[in-house]
Amino acid sequence: MCANSKVPQTAPTGELAEEIEAFRQFLRDRGYRVTKEREAIAESILRNRDHFDVDELFLSLRNKTPISKASIYRAIPLLIESGLLAEVYLENGHMHYERVYGREHHSHLRCLKCHSIFEFSAPELPSLEKRICKQENFKSEGHKFEIWGLCSVCQSLKN
Ligand SMILES: [Zn+2]
Ligand SMILES: [Zn+2]
Structure with a gap:
């Protein structure tokens, strides 16, 4: 033993x-x-x-x-x-x-129903961040972009 x-x-x-x-x-x-x-x-x-x-x-x-x-x-x-x-x-x-x-920096999709998290990268986000900061004369230390809602599985389930 x-x-x-x-x-x-x-x-x-x-x-x-x-x-x-x-x-x-x-x-x-x-x-x-x-x-x-x-x-x-x-x-x-x-x-x-x-x-x-x-x-x-x-x-x-x-x-x-x-x-x-x-x-x-x-x-x-x-x-x-x-x-x-x-x-x-x-x-x-x-x-x-x-x-x-x-x-690598990435963003998230968050399902409110099953609580799954999906990661994605969007090449346009850094340039958008740059443009906004330039416009507002703001010095960025980072950004967060999050989308919440229903994932494809939860959308297909009834209730
Ligand atoms: Zn879901
Ligand atoms: Zn992540």
């Missing part, structure tokens, strides 16, 4: 390893302490390759690496500040996040 059922976490490789290294660098640059705990929490959050809110994240981690919600709430602003995570959209008062490091 197996006395210890704990599954060892595999060491991060590839993109995830790069993200953890970027996070370490960010902590050092800011004079924050690089602790094993901070790294482990960042890693658990960044393993999530989806759009998620804190509750979803907490539930998905509960069986693997138990992390308190408070730790997640503390880690998220650091991950945002370091450019690894971004706020994507607000749904029922819950902010949803996604990893952004090394990813």
Whole structure:
């Protein structure tokens, strides 16, 4: 019989390893302490390759690496500040996040019924952003474009 059922976490490789290294660098640059705990929490959050809110994240981690919600709430602003995570959209008062490091800028379609998220890129958005900023003499730090409504599956369902 197996006395210890704990599954060892595999060491991060590839993109995830790069993200953890970027996070370490960010902590050092800011004079924050690089602790094993901070790294482990960042890693658990960044393993999530989806759009998620804190509750979803907490539930998905509960069986693997138990992390308190408070730790997640503390880690998220650091991950945002370091450019690894971004706020994507607000749904029922819950902010949803996604990893952004090394990813191309994209926008979202959000289904109000099944809560699916679809990503898309529109080449005309950056030039539109540029034009509006020029017109308004505004210095942009980014933009968000979101369309919400019904996805094709939900449109075809009755009620
Ligand atoms: Zn839908
Ligand atoms: Zn996205």
